[in-house]
Amino acid sequence: MVGYAFEVAHLRSAVAFVGAHGATDLAAWQWPPIYAACCLVPLPSHAVTVLFVASSLVHFAEDFGPDGSIALHSLAGLAWLVLGAQRGLEFMLSYLTLLHTPAHYLRCWRRRRWTALVLAAVCTVAAATVLRHVHVIVIGNAMQRVVVAHVCTEHCVQIEKCK
Numbered sequence: 001m002v003g004y005a006f007e008v009a010h011l012r013s014a015v016a017f018v019g020a021h022g023a024t025d026l027a028a029w030q031w032p033p034i035y036a037a038c039c040l041v042p043l044p045s046h047a048v049t050v051l052f053v054a055s056s057l058v059h060f061a062e063d064f065g066p067d068g069s070i071a072l073h074s075l076a077g078l079a080w081l082v083l084g085a086q087r088g089l090e091f092m093l094s095y096l097t098l099l100h101t102p103a104h105y106l107r108c109w110r111r112r113r114w115t116a117l118v119l120a121a122v123c124t125v126a127a128a129t130v131l132r133h134v135h136v137i138v139i140g141n142a143m144q145r146v147v148v149a150h151v152c153t154e155h156c157v158q159i160e161k162c163k
Contacts, residue, residue, distance in 0.1 A: 002049040003140035006089045008131070015137065016127035018096040021104050022146065023123035024116035025153040034156065038149035045141055052144035055151040060095075062158075063103050089139070104154075111157075 008015050025031045043051075053073075060069040072095060080088025108116045137143075 002045050002144075003138045004085055004089065006137045006139055007086055007135065008137050009135045011090070011093060012131040012134065013128060014093055014097040016124055016131050018093060018101050020120050020123035020127045021101045022150040023119045024104070024108055024113065025150055026119050027113055027116035028153055028157045030156040030160075031149075031153045034152045035146075035149040038152060039142075039145045048141045048144050048148075051148050055148045059151040059154065060100060062107075062154075063100055113157075 025035075057066075057069050057073055060072055063069070064072070076088050076091050076095075079091045105117060105120065108120075
């Protein structure tokens, strides 16, 4: 399995905020088959990680375009190589906390996805409560698959709202 241990004891609030933004998917009618496919289709571990990185590149392009996404991922990779995995993950968490998640919620607001925003708020509180005693999160294949499912679900929501 490809997994990354991420020390989060000092970052619990940010992890709760970022992690809960995926709960907006629960307000989309498309989520059950997408999550089932992404989470249950048998794939080799490295293929899951490749899909995870690719979906991250595509998803963050919603914020600043493809060039911005490539630049962001390049900076995160550089931080990872020079400063270590923990700092690379902290860099990405900073981006997710300060830019991506607020932009995601703004997109939900503009699309009048009120239920999605309420679900995310409730899940943020729940996640903060659960994470009180968590020190390390492993970003393994299961979590990577959930991220791929989130990206696919958001893509479907975006396409539907554009019709």
